[in-house]
Amino acid sequence: MVKYSITRLLQSAVTVLIVATIVFLLMRALPTDYFFTEEEVMKLTEQQKQDRLEAAGLNDPVAQQLLRFYKELLHGDLGKSRRIRVDKPVIEIIQERFPVSMKLGLISLGISLVLGIALGILQVLNKEGPLDHLGMIYTIFVNAVPPLVTYSLVLMFGAKVLDLPSMFSKRNELQSSIMPVVCLSLSSIAHYAMWTRRYMVDELNKDYLRLCRVKGMPTKDIMIKHVLKNAFVPLIAYIPASILFTIGGSLLVERFFGIPGMGPLLVDSIGRYDTPLVQGLVVLYASMSVIGVFLGDVMMTVMDPRIKLTGKGDTR
Amino acid sequence: MAENRQPILSAKDVEIEFTLRGKVLKAIRKCSLDLYKGETLAIVGESGSGKSVFTKSFLGMLDANGSITGGTITYDGNDISKYKTEKQWMAIRGKKISMVMQDPMTSLNPLKKIGKQIEESITYNQGIKGEEARKMAIEMLSKVGIPDPERRAKQYPHEFSGGMRQRVVIAIAAACRPDILICDEPTTALDVTIQAQILDLIRGLQKDLDMTVIYITHDLGVVANVADRVAVMYAGQIVEVGTVEEIFYDAWHPYTWALLNSLPQLGVKGEELPTIEGTPPNLFNEVHGDAFAPRNKQALAIDFEEEPPFFNVSETHIAKTWYLDPRAPKIEQPKSILSLRNKMKK
Amino acid sequence: MASKQDELFRFVEYSPENAERIGYSNYSYWRSVMQNFLKRKSAVFMLFVFVGLVIFSFIALAIGKYDWATLVTNTDLAFHKPDGEYWFGCDNLGRDYWCQVWYSMQTSVKLAALVGGGECVLGIVIGCLWGYVRWLDRPITELYNIINNVPMIIYLTLIALIFRGLSFPVMCITLIAFGWLVMARNVRNLVFMYRDREYNLASRCLGTPISRVLVKNIFPYLISVIVLRLALSIPGTISLETTLSYLGLGLGIDTPSLGILLRNARNYFVDYPYLLVFPAVVVALITITFYLLGNAFSDASDPRNHV
Numbered sequence: 001m002v003k004y005s006i007t008r009l010l011q012s013a014v015t016v017l018i019v020a021t022i023v024f025l026l027m028r029a030l031p032t033d034y035f036f037t038e039e040e041v042m043k044l045t046e047q048q049k050q051d052r053l054e055a056a057g058l059n060d061p062v063a064q065q066l067l068r069f070y071k072e073l074l075h076g077d078l079g080k081s082r083r084i085r086v087d088k089p090v091i092e093i094i095q096e097r098f099p100v101s102m103k104l105g106l107i108s109l110g111i112s113l114v115l116g117i118a119l120g121i122l123q124v125l126n127k128e129g130p131l132d133h134l135g136m137i138y139t140i141f142v143n144a145v146p147p148l149v150t151y152s153l154v155l156m157f158g159a160k161v162l163d164l165p166s167m168f169s170k171r172n173e174l175q176s177s178i179m180p181v182v183c184l185s186l187s188s189i190a191h192y193a194m195w196t197r198r199y200m201v202d203e204l205n206k207d208y209l210r211l212c213r214v215k216g217m218p219t220k221d222i223m224i225k226h227v228l229k230n231a232f233v234p235l236i237a238y239i240p241a242s243i244l245f246t247i248g249g250s251l252l253v254e255r256f257f258g259i260p261g262m263g264p265l266l267v268d269s270i271g272r273y274d275t276p277l278v279q280g281l282v283v284l285y286a287s288m289s290v291i292g293v294f295l296g297d298v299m300m301t302v303m304d305p306r307i308k309l310t311g312k313g314d315t316r
Numbered sequence: 317m318a319e320n321r322q323p324i325l326s327a328k329d330v331e332i333e334f335t336l337r338g339k340v341l342k343a344i345r346k347c348s349l350d351l352y353k354g355e356t357l358a359i360v361g362e363s364g365s366g367k368s369v370f371t372k373s374f375l376g377m378l379d380a381n382g383s384i385t386g387g388t389i390t391y392d393g394n395d396i397s398k399y400k401t402e403k404q405w406m407a408i409r410g411k412k413i414s415m416v417m418q419d420p421m422t423s424l425n426p427l428k429k430i431g432k433q434i435e436e437s438i439t440y441n442q443g444i445k446g447e448e449a450r451k452m453a454i455e456m457l458s459k460v461g462i463p464d465p466e467r468r469a470k471q472y473p474h475e476f477s478g479g480m481r482q483r484v485v486i487a488i489a490a491a492c493r494p495d496i497l498i499c500d501e502p503t504t505a506l507d508v509t510i511q512a513q514i515l516d517l518i519r520g521l522q523k524d525l526d527m528t529v530i531y532i533t534h535d536l537g538v539v540a541n542v543a544d545r546v547a548v549m550y551a552g553q554i555v556e557v558g559t560v561e562e563i564f565y566d567a568w569h570p571y572t573w574a575l576l577n578s579l580p581q582l583g584v585k586g587e588e589l590p591t592i593e594g595t596p597p598n599l600f601n602e603v604h605g606d607a608f609a610p611r612n613k614q615a616l617a618i619d620f621e622e623e624p625p626f627f628n629v630s631e632t633h634i635a636k637t638w639y640l641d642p643r644a645p646k647i648e649q650p651k652s653i654l655s656l657r658n659k660m661k662k
Numbered sequence: 663m664a665s666k667q668d669e670l671f672r673f674v675e676y677s678p679e680n681a682e683r684i685g686y687s688n689y690s691y692w693r694s695v696m697q698n699f700l701k702r703k704s705a706v707f708m709l710f711v712f713v714g715l716v717i718f719s720f721i722a723l724a725i726g727k728y729d730w731a732t733l734v735t736n737t738d739l740a741f742h743k744p745d746g747e748y749w750f751g752c753d754n755l756g757r758d759y760w761c762q763v764w765y766s767m768q769t770s771v772k773l774a775a776l777v778g779g780g781e782c783v784l785g786i787v788i789g790c791l792w793g794y795v796r797w798l799d800r801p802i803t804e805l806y807n808i809i810n811n812v813p814m815i816i817y818l819t820l821i822a823l824i825f826r827g828l829s830f831p832v833m834c835i836t837l838i839a840f841g842w843l844v845m846a847r848n849v850r851n852l853v854f855m856y857r858d859r860e861y862n863l864a865s866r867c868l869g870t871p872i873s874r875v876l877v878k879n880i881f882p883y884l885i886s887v888i889v890l891r892l893a894l895s896i897p898g899t900i901s902l903e904t905t906l907s908y909l910g911l912g913l914g915i916d917t918p919s920l921g922i923l924l925r926n927a928r929n930y931f932v933d934y935p936y937l938l939v940f941p942a943v944v945v946a947l948i949t950i951t952f953y954l955l956g957n958a959f960s961d962a963s964d965p966r967n968h969v
Contacts, residue, residue, distance in 0.1 A: 015807050022808070141946075143894070144953035146901035148908050148924055149942045156935060207422035211485065214375060214417075215437045215492055216410025219402060225436075230427050252905050256928075267909050289810070304427065593678060610677075618670035643671045 008297070012290040017070075019286040020279065024069055027275040028062060073283065079276030081269075090280035093265070098247050101254065101261035105246025108181050112188030117235075119189065120196025125223065127201075135193060142190040151183045151256050158182075168259040180257045184250055192235075199231040237300045241292025248285055323350035324528065325374065325496065330397065331386030332366075332373055332552075342599050343369050345552040346387065348626075351496070351528060356519075358531040358539045358560075360575070361549035364596060367532045368418075370549070371498045373397065375413055376405040410441045414494035418501045420481035424473040430457075430484055431469030437491040453491070459524070460487040460517055479510040483517065490521050497522070498530045503538060515542055536579055540564065545632075548572050551596050551607035558633035565657040566649075568627075568635040570615075571608045573650050606638065616644065691882055698962035705958030712951040715944075716771065722764040750940050763940050766918040771948065773834060773919075774899040778892050780838035785845025786888065790876075792846060793853025802850075806843060833913055837899060845891045852887055856880045886964040893956015897949035904945075920945055 072079065080087050123135040142150060158164040158179045165176040203209070204227060212222045247262065254263035262281075269277040332344035344366050351357055359367045372378055374389060376399055389397040392412070399405055417423050425433060434453035439445050444452065450469075457465035460483040473481060482502060489497060499518060503511040519542060522529050531542060539546055539560065546563040548556040548571065556569040567573055574592040594611035597603055606612075609619035618624075618638050627640035639647045648654075699705055750759035792802045817836070856862065857880065865875050900920070906912035907921025908928075920941055927937040 015804070018808055140950060140953055144897045144949040145942075145946045146897075146904040146920070146949065148901070148904045148921065149945055152924060152928070152938050153942065156938060207417070207419065208425045210377065211417060211423045211488065212425075212436070213377065214409055214415045215488055216406060216440045217436060218406060221440075226425055226428070230425070233427065251909065255909060267911070271910065613676040615674050615676065616670065617672055617674050620674070621670060638671070641671070643668050645671060645673070 005294075005298070008294055012294055015290055016283065016286045020069075020073065020283045021066065023279055023282045024066065025062070027279060028065065069279075079280065081274055081277045090277050093277065094262070094280065094284065097260065097262050097265055100259060101248065101250075101263065102246050104177060104180055104184060104259070104261070105250070106243070107177075108184035108188065109242055109246060111181065112185045112192055113239075115185070116189040116192025117196050119193035120200070121223075121228070123193065123197045124200045124204075135197075139190040139194050142187050147183075147187065147252055148256075150186060151253065154179055154183055154186075155256075166257070168257045176257075180253055180259060183253050183256070195235065196231065199234065200227050203227045203230050233300070233303045236303055237296040240295035240299060241289070244288040244292040244295075247288060321352050324353045324391070325351040326390045327370075327374075327387065328390075329387035330370070330373065330384065330389060332369055332378065332382060333385045334379070334382040336381065336600075339600050342602075343382070343552050344373075345599075345603065347549075347552065347554050348387075349547055349554055349557070351530065352545075353528055354526070355544045356522065356529045356531065356542050357545050357547060358533060358543035359547045359549055359554075360533060360536065360539055362534055362596065365549045366552040367549050368500055371415070371500065371530060371532060374496075374498070375409055375415060377415070410437065410492040410494065412494055413496045413498065414489040414492045415498045415500060416482075416486055416489045416502050419505055420478055420485050421505070423485050424481060426473050429470055429472060430476070434469070434484070434488050434491055437488045441492040441494075456487045456491045457484070459521070460484070460490070461513070462487075479506055479514070482506060482510075482514060486514070486517065486521070490525060490527075493525060494527060496530065497527045498532070500532045501534070502531075504533075504535070511538070512541075518542070536575065548575070551603065552599060553607065553636070555608070555637070556633075556635040558629070558635075562630065562633040565653065566629065566633070567653060568629055568640055568649070569608075569637045570612045570639070572635075573653060574611075576656075577650060577652055606636075614647070695959075695963045699959055702958050702962070705955060705962075708951045708955045708958070711947070712955060715948060715951070719764050719768050719771075723761060723768070751936050759937070759940060762918060762923060763944055766920045766923050766941070767944050767948065769830075769913075769918055770900050770903060770920050770945075773830065773837075773903060774896040776834050777837045777841055777899045778895045780834070781841030781845050781895055782888065782892055784838060784842040785891070786849055786884075788842060789846035789849025790853055793850035794857060794876075802846075806847065809840070809843060830913065830917060833903070837902065841895060841899070845888070845895070848887050848891055849884060852883055853880060856883055882963070886960045889956055889963060890960035893953055893960065896952050896956075900945065900949060 077089075077091075080089050081093055119135050119138075123132045126132050155166060159166045164179050165172055166179070168176045168180060200223070209222060209226065212226060213219075217225075248266075250261075251263040251267060253259070254261040255267065265277070266281050268274075269281065327347065327349045329346045329348055330344055331342065331346060334341045334343055347366070347370055349359075349370075359371070361367050369378065369382070373384055374391070374396070376396075378384070384397045387397060388395045391408070396404075396408060399408075424430070431450065431453050434456055435449045438449045438452050438456075454465045454469050457469060462468050462480060462483055468476075473484075476484065482505075486502070497518075502518070503514050506514065515538065518529065521527065529542075531538065533539060543560045546558060546560050547554050548563065548567075548569065550571045556563065556567065556572050558566075563572065564576065567576060571592075574590075577590045578592060580589060592611060597607055597610070605621050605623055606615075606619040609615045612619065616638050624636050624638045624641070626634045626636050628634055629640065638644055750763055752759055788802065791798055793799075817840070862875055862879055865879065866872065903912055903919060904921035904924065907919050908925045910925075912921050913919050923941050924938070927934075927941075930937055
């Protein structure tokens with residue numbers, strides 16, 4: 001078990017490294033003008049530009065730059081932003097912004113889990129009944145219709161009928177968070193509900209449940225004591241990853257409601273070709289993804305006594 | 317055996333249908349059976365004859381696409397074939413009638429400790445909870461022959477071998493303290509060496525807990541070992557019932573003859589092993605007359621026209637075949653059966 | 663009567679053919695699929711709705727009063743409410759909304775269809791190889807992990823940079839290049855699962871060529887999943903395109919798309935709801951019908967439902 005964990009950790013580190021390298025190389029493929037701010041591009045002479053590039057080590061051979069990149073990574077140095085906030089260390093920028101995203105994300109995650117699982121359970125208990133169908137309609141709507149459309153509808157309803165502020169602001173944090181949280185939760189609720197429902201229905205067909213019926217357990221008890229418990233195990237595996245992803249923030253929701261979180265940061269930094277920031281963010285996202293998956297696997301082993309982890313690789 | 321006892325469970329002319337791919341399958345066709353207290357009854361028949369389906373109906377455990385469409389099943393004064401709600405079945409399942417199913421590998425919840433699963437049995441049927449239930453569960457484990465029950469109760473199913481898992485399943489079924497225990501091919505999935513142990517175990521429990529046991533099996537060896545009475549089933553009907561001696565040495569239905577004939581033990585060295593040619597009828601279609609007639613090399617014309625009623629061979633032995641009608645031509649039981657009987661007489 | 667019956671007590675000749683006669687099952691996979699699908703009336707209904715919509719979009723443009731190419735901004739007409747002249751009203755720049763909406767719909771559906779088809783082909787091929795050829799498992803898994811871990815928009819923007827803006831074909835290819843991941847993974851999981859089932863091993867032992875094993879045994883299970891993926895992919899692509907356009911990373915402003923429409927309208931639709939309602943309804947109809955259709959077909963083609 002320990003050996004497996006260590007191998008997995010190493011594999012994960014390698015994956016992150018490969019991802020970082022790819023992005024690094026892609027960034028280096030951009031024209032060098034992007035090193036400078038828009039102002040500088042216009043004002044500096046060609047010679048000055050060359051000098052600065054030289055000083056920053058950008059004219060060195062790629063391999064050398066790569067090695068330097070790795071070294072900096074190991075030291076936790078993600079470089080300095082070039083365009084979004086000139087010369088501000090990337091790490092600081094991230095530190096400023098992620099609390100907002102994380103807070104909204106965690107609240108939404110909590111709500112989604114509770115509501116989603118509750119809905120799923122209700123659906124199974126009321127299988128093929130009106131509640132089940134309502135739940136299905138909700139799920140279908142949220143899954144099929146583009147999120148932008150759903151958020152727009154929420155916005156219209158919230159702004160017109162409930163008179164909620166249509167943009168996020170720190171001064172009116174509580175009220176202006178309501179609609180963003182709702183939007184964030186919509187699809188997660190549907191996801192958890194569908195997952196719970198499907199899993200429970202699957203478990204319902206298993207043989208050991210027949211033995212439970214035979215020994216005289218009423219269906220309700222079987223559902224709660226056997227089916228639910230068993231169905232939760234795979235669900236738990238996704239929770240660490242979900243928690244980690246809240247750091248990343250939602251690109252669409254945050255932009256839509258003007259939330260100063262991680263989402264717009266990524267979009268803007270790409271749009272304005274702020275290479276160090278992009279690199280830093282990519283490394284961050286890759287690490288989160290990989291750690292989340294790893295933690296999920298660990299949780300699975302803890303919860304399911306059957307799993308004796310062998311060295312089989314798997315995808316998510 | 318007292319012949320005029322009242323049966324504790326009496327099934328009369330039961331019919332069960334399944335809807336499959338839009339068509340109707342008549343799995344059980346006018347099947348009747350009586351069960352007497354304290355006996356061990358074996359239901360024999362080939363795969364697909366309907367043995368499991370028939371007994372599942374006693375517990376209301378038919379699959380969703382099946383239903384009882386005719387006949388009555390009388391237990392404890394009630395007609396349980398008409399039970400529809402779960403509440404009604406709760407009074408029967410576990411407490412009165414319990415079942416041991418075929419495959420021990422999938423019958424247990426893999427994520428729950430064994431002890432807990434037995435405790436549930438006790439709690440739901442005897443109302444005992446907590447520490448006392450735990451103790452009873454451990455006691456049950458040792459009764460079924462699991463060594464070191466205290467430690468084992470805290471383990472998970474995958475830590476047990478197949479034979480031990482079956483013992484656990486038996487423990488769960490027996491912990492309900494049922495009046496009737498139905499064992500559906502309990503030894504089919506197990507090694508031959510374990511088989512005898514399991515049969516002994518069930519026999520012991522039966523005496524201990526004063527249960528009536530129904531064995532479902534296709535293995536005549538098991539029948540010879542455990543049964544008091546035997547019921548032979550073919551194509552959804554019981555065709556012959558009698559004591560175990562009567563069935564083995566004095567059978568009258570041609571299907572029973574064919575079954576007994578095909579026992580490898582009765583084969584003569586050097587000669588071809590007898591088999592029953594043909595296949596059972598497709599129960600999607602209506603069956604005319606005796607279902608076994610097409611495969612019977614000595615069938616009567618009337619076998620194809622009308623279904624035979626039950627004829628009495630003795631007070632405890634009935635068979636559903638036209639051979640026993642006084643109008644039928646003289647039929648002799650096959651040589652192998654006669655020779656068996658002679659061998660036993662010695 | 664008694665005498666007629668008495669006659670019947672004689673022996674009859676034994677016929678081995680009669681003994682063997684059993685009702686054989688004439689189960690045909692595709693016929694069961696069709697039967698199952700047609701049984702769900704809602705699915706058939708959806709089919710009609712979807713086809714109707716697509717056809718209508720062509721008709722709509724034909725009967726619309728204005729042609730996309732000749733739209734001209736006219737601030738006088740800004741926010742003109744829907745009426746006899748402008749059936750969907752005008753947008754914030756005074757352009758006819760009707761033709762914008764339907765044209766955008768066509769673009770989005772075209773994109774989604776192409777991407778869906780591409781994902782399908784690429785995904786199935788890679789998925790089968792991934793699942794069947796053992797030594798490919800490791801490398802493809804690594805590739806999958808790597809592509810999966812980087813947020814897609816990074817690749818998108820970089821590609822946009824290289825190709826100077828995202829035109830329709832480039833967008834197509836990029837989305838396909840990411841879409842195959844999920845399809846391939848699903849296919850691979852299934853192939854993995856069924857490849858070593860005993861009945862397949864038995865078939866191979868008996869000398870059945872692998873292609874036949876694949877087509878007759880494994881494929882029916884794949885169909886269900888493939889169709890499901892396709893059904894989800896089309897609304898998914900439309901959603902993705904909408905999101906990307908909104909964020910400014912999608913098709914250029916010249917090419918009409920639902921995302922651009924919504925982006926333009928975001929600031930105004932709280933006050934002028936029709937700017938949102940029309941595209942929203944159209945999009946919702948398309949996506950929902952396709953989703954339901956795909957789900958229904960997928961359920962119908964799952965062999966386990968052929969009972």
